[in-house]
Amino acid sequence: MDSQEDLKRCPVDFDHESRTHASNWPTEFRELRGKCPVAWTEKHGGYWVATRYQDVVAMAQDDATFSSFKTFDPHSGEVTGGITIPATPIPRGLPVESDRPDWNMFRTYLNRRFAPKAAEARRAKVRKYADSLLNRVIETGEIDLVNEFTGPVPAMTTMELMGLPLEEWREFADPLHEMVFTPKEAPEYPHVIAGVQWIFKRCIETFHQRKTEPLGDDLLSYFAHEKIDGRAVTEEEMLSFCNNIITGGVDTTTALTTHALVYLNEHPEDYRRLQEEPKLLPVAREEFVRFFTPIHGLARNVSRDVEMDGAKMEKGDRVYLAWSAANRDPEVFTDPETVDIARFPNRHIAFGAGMHRCIGSFMARVMFEEMMHVVMVRIPDYRTHPDRARRYTSVGTINGWVDMPTSFTPGPKIETGLVL
Numbered sequence: 334m335d336s337q338e339d340l341k342r343c344p345v346d347f348d349h350e351s352r353t354h355a356s357n358w359p360t361e362f363r364e365l366r367g368k369c370p371v372a373w374t375e376k377h378g379g380y381w382v383a384t385r386y387q388d389v390v391a392m393a394q395d396d397a398t399f400s401s402f403k404t405f406d407p408h409s410g411e412v413t414g415g416i417t418i419p420a421t422p423i424p425r426g427l428p429v430e431s432d433r434p435d436w437n438m439f440r441t442y443l444n445r446r447f448a449p450k451a452a453e454a455r456r457a458k459v460r461k462y463a464d465s466l467l468n469r470v471i472e473t474g475e476i477d478l479v480n481e482f483t484g485p486v487p488a489m490t491t492m493e494l495m496g497l498p499l500e501e502w503r504e505f506a507d508p509l510h511e512m513v514f515t516p517k518e519a520p521e522y523p524h525v526i527a528g529v530q531w532i533f534k535r536c537i538e539t540f541h542q543r544k545t546e547p548l549g550d551d552l553l554s555y556f557a558h559e560k561i562d563g564r565a566v567t568e569e570e571m572l573s574f575c576n577n578i579i580t581g582g583v584d585t586t587t588a589l590t591t592h593a594l595v596y597l598n599e600h601p602e603d604y605r606r607l608q609e610e611p612k613l614l615p616v617a618r619e620e621f622v623r624f625f626t627p628i629h630g631l632a633r634n635v636s637r638d639v640e641m642d643g644a645k646m647e648k649g650d651r652v653y654l655a656w657s658a659a660n661r662d663p664e665v666f667t668d669p670e671t672v673d674i675a676r677f678p679n680r681h682i683a684f685g686a687g688m689h690r691c692i693g694s695f696m697a698r699v700m701f702e703e704m705m706h707v708v709m710v711r712i713p714d715y716r717t718h719p720d721r722a723r724r725y726t727s728v729g730t731i732n733g734w735v736d737m738p739t740s741f742t743p744g745p746k747i748e749t750g751l752v753l
């Protein structure tokens with residue numbers, strides 16, 4: 334019989350939530366990938382960390398062994414499973430925290446509303462939100478890129494998708510951003526959570542309101558009218574869909590676009606190239622998604638004893654799939670620690686792998702392209718000031734910026750039909 338130490342092979346001092354990791358993660362992952370591709374850490378009750386591309390993909394694809402299922406008891410606060418380490422004591426997100434066969438039912442139901450065509454149909458509205466937000470500051474020459482642009486554009490697009498009133502965009506955008514970077518022990522945390530709860534309260538009210546109206550094309554109307562598996566969607570399921578779509582889609586796209594704009598400011602040769610060859614933007618976009626991997630890593634729950642790359646994992650263990658480490662694996666990507674805006678093909682897994690692969694990737698790509706276009710055309714000489722900005726102190730789930738002071742030559746407002 335193996336000793337406990339042998340079973341938990343390759344023990345390391347690692348915490349994806351720590352400040353050390355936030356400031357040093359490419360080096361930490363490079364070392365782990367080389368020495369301990371499936372390592373064991375005692376932090377957060379103990380979990381495995383997978384950093385090699387082939388292992389992360391294999392685990393994400395073997396959803397029978399590596400489960401995403403979560404339970405949460407609102408009375409006791411007890412939580413098991415799910416895709417975050419430490420586990421989050423809130424109801425599960427759907428479909429992301431479900432397993433087959435239920436996942437098939439949830440995902441099929443949502444797929445109808447997330448096809449590439451549906452994302453493309455929203456492009457003009459995304460442009461309108463981006464232009465209208467820029468109108469608010471364009472005559473001043475100053476913007477906080479995160480809180481006044483890359484945060485609100487995805488928030489407003491998501492509100493419109495859900496069917497929530499656009500005039501509440503500030504109440505919607507702020508808590509969703511603050512929730513990601515505010516430490517749970519901070520005095521302002523309860524206020525942030527109250528803001529997020531308010532958003533879900535608005536979802537519940539609008540869901541019931543939509544039941545009294547004819548079917549419209551927003552998601553809350555779809556949930557109110559369209560049956561799932563031959564029956565009505567429950568309020569609990571509706572909230573779990575909203576939870577996954579809202580938290581999955583907003584701050585992630587914010588982080589991606591902010592990182593890309595900071596990078597281009599620091600690499601004028603790449604910026605010039607994109608301005609001269611706008612057709613390169615979709616290729617560059619995938620490289621930014623790979624390099625910055627906004628969802629840094631997510632968890633799975635081991636449902637049977639299994640060996641991965643020499644690590645003996647036991648039923649009940651938890652494992653952190655480091656998408657960001659996999660996306661810099663030199664066995665798959667040439668010169669992985671460098672941005673190559675013309676990299677092609679680009680087999681990154683920043684949108685996940687296997688059955689839970691991101692349903693909103695088309696939407697994210699449209700939002701990214703439109704925000705980039707508006708900046709590059711209307712404030713082309715923008716200058717980001719990362720020296721005065723704050724990074725997230727933990728990047729373990731989302732790798733982003735709290736704010737980003739930015740200056741530019743003032744310009745004129747344009748007519749968008751929307752005054753914010």
Ligand code: HEM
Nearest residue numbers: 428429581582585586627683684685689691692693696697
């Ligand atoms: C750059 C932006 C985005 C990134 C990096 C991203 C990343 C991811 C990743 C890594 C997963 C896989 C989760 C897992 O395997 O456990 C995922 C799933 C998901 N994402 Fe995204 N996402 C983005 C944008 C969006 C948007 C805009 C939406 C919605 C409007 C969205 C909704 C979802 C949903 C609903 C799932 C769960 C799919 C399932 O379980 O079948 N995401 N995303």
